[in-house]
Amino acid sequence: MSATDDNQEARKPGESMGAAGGPLHFRVRRARRAAGLSQQELASRAGVQQSAVSTFERHGMGSHALSVESLSRVADVLGLELTGEDAAAAAEISRVAVHFCPLWECPGAFPYDAGSGETAYRPRLIRAVAGRPLYCPDCGELCLTACPGCGAPVPASVAGAFCPECGTAYVGGESLTGAELEVRLGRRRELLSSSGIVDYERPWPGSGSGAPDGA
Ligand SMILES: [Zn+2]
Ligand SMILES: [Zn+2]
Numbered sequence: 001m002s003a004t005d006d007n008q009e010a011r012k013p014g015e016s017m018g019a020a021g022g023p024l025h026f027r028v029r030r031a032r033r034a035a036g037l038s039q040q041e042l043a044s045r046a047g048v049q050q051s052a053v054s055t056f057e058r059h060g061m062g063s064h065a066l067s068v069e070s071l072s073r074v075a076d077v078l079g080l081e082l083t084g085e086d087a088a089a090a091a092e093i094s095r096v097a098v099h100f101c102p103l104w105e106c107p108g109a110f111p112y113d114a115g116s117g118e119t120a121y122r123p124r125l126i127r128a129v130a131g132r133p134l135y136c137p138d139c140g141e142l143c144l145t146a147c148p149g150c151g152a153p154v155p156a157s158v159a160g161a162f163c164p165e166c167g168t169a170y171v172g173g174e175s176l177t178g179a180e181l182e183v184r185l186g187r188r189r190e191l192l193s194s195s196g197i198v199d200y201e202r203p204w205p206g207s208g209s210g211a212p213d214g215a
Contacts, residue, residue, distance in 0.1 A: 024071070024086050025060040031078040032057075046073040061089050064098070064156035097130035098154040099143035104173025108138035111176060111184055114161075119181060121171035122161040125154065148172075 021027075032042050032053075039057070043050040048070045055065035056074075066074065068090045075082050100123035101108055108124035126143065128134045134143045146153050149168025162169055176184060 023060055024082070024089070025057050027080060028053075028074060028078065029057045031080050035078060037078075042074065042077060045077045046070065048074065064096075095130050096127055097145040098156050099126045099128055099134045099145050100124065100154060100170050101136035101139060101141050102144050102148065102171055103136070103139055103141045104171050106136060106139040106141060106171075108136065109171050109173070111173075111181055112161075113178075113181065117175060119173065119175040120161045120169060121173050123171045127156065144170075 022030075032039070037045075039053045040050045043053045046053075048066060052065045052070070053074070056071075059065070061071075071086075071090065072082060074080075102123070103109065104111075104121045106124075110122040110124075111119050112122065114120035124136075124138065126134065126137070130145065135141065136143055144154075147163035147166060147168055147170065149163055150166040152163055152165040154170070155164060161171065
């Protein structure tokens with residue numbers, strides 16, 4: 001993966017103009033390499049996960065891999081100065097949260113065999129304005145943004161069924177037999193063509209006044 005990332009960076013000639021240029025994740029990667037640090041070394045000095053550094057360097061602030069506080073520690077370690085543009089981008093990003101529908105009966109929930117006869121449900125993840133109610137586009141239930149077990153926010157870098165912090169299933173539900181699972185999967189398949197996180201760009205039909213006004 002890292003070879004591809006390097007190619008992507010090399011393909012953007014505008015980014016290489018000036019030593020300090022480019023979006024923050026490019027500058028972090030360049031500064032880290034210039035300092036001779038591995039992602040792991042940078043992560044432990046800044047008190048963050050190596051996987052978060054890796055995700056941030058590849059996908060930037062929009063990945064939600066690093067909080068604003070973590071980012072400023074990373075910048076401190078590297079001697080990087082955060083610009084006004086960085087702050088504006090971080091403020092914009094922090095107004096967005098990953099929502100999920102907690103109902104296992106929801107048509108958007110993706111059931112699968114989690115092993116030993118247990119059915120797990122991967123929720124549809126929707127990125128939308130934080131702090132505003134968002135109703136599930138599939139069933140109308142009020143969506144959540146935090147793990148029901150430990151309260152950790154849903155990380156944008158994980159499109160899974162379980163909280164990476166405590167292992168609690170985001171969606172609790174009944175275990176289905178193989179045949180039931182097949183029937184349900186058959187009904188749901190068309191809804192699942194878009195995997196991962198859906199960006200909330202316009203009001204869903206019938207979602208009413210809780211919808212963000214398309215900022
Ligand atoms: Zn739902
Ligand atoms: Zn949790």
